[in-house]
Amino acid sequence: MTRFWPLLLLLLAATAAMRQPGSDQRGQGTQCETSLTGRWVGLHQNQTLHLEFYGDTMLVVNDQYPLTFRATSDSLTATGDTTVAARYWFSFCRLLLETPDHSVVTMSSQGVLARPLTGRWVGGLGTPDGAEAELRLAPSGTARWHLLPGGPWTEGEWERQTRIITFTWAGSDTIPWVGHYDVEGNAILFERTVPNSRTAIFHRVFR
DSSP: OGGGHHHHHHHHHHHHHHHSOOSOOTTSOSSSOOOSOEEEEEEETTEEEEEEEETTEEEETTOSSOBEEEEOSSEEEEESSSOEEEEEEEETTEEEEEOTTSOEEEEEEEOGGGSOOOEEEEEEOOOTTOOEEEEEEOTTSEEEEEETTTOOOEEEEEEEETTEEEEEESSTTOOOEEEEEETTTTEEEESOSSTTOOOEEEEEEOO
16 A cells, blocks of 8 residues: 555645636736735845725825826826836735836735835824824934924934834923824824823824
8 A cells, every 4th residue: 555655645745736726817816815005025137116095096105195096906006206106916825016128016005004104194192272283204213393384393313112212402492292003093192292281182193
């Protein structure tokens, strides 16, 4: 009987291989459901590329403005601070982009908690007069805010510890801002922003 084991193992391996879904079919995932939503991260020309898709908005992380984009079942074109023209498909939970020069960028989905906080945020200060402010976070760890529509900027710094973001501001009459990051709502909840203020909520603004 032992001489038949190698043949039996080969037959089992061949049967298992036949049952595996094809991994080279463009336009469909093979291990999970995938679509152009959420955040994708990959490497292009030795630089990290981050793409975010939220409804009708596409953003290249660290760009100042969202892109105007159009996506079909297998192609993606976008213009703005960054220009994108690529064919795309999904394979094994990865997004693959084929650029016009036929290079392929492999991108992985990234959880919302890892989403960068850099960019523009707008919300009320929690003051009785209902004043609104704009808050900007830079990748360097610096931050600035001002009253809308045209108040002077206050400069400062920010640091993040998972869901807690702490801001310190220049000036003797300022207080630290301690924010709680709402992942699903893409908002920051502050206990206080200025003296005598109440709870304040700032929302991420892409446009």
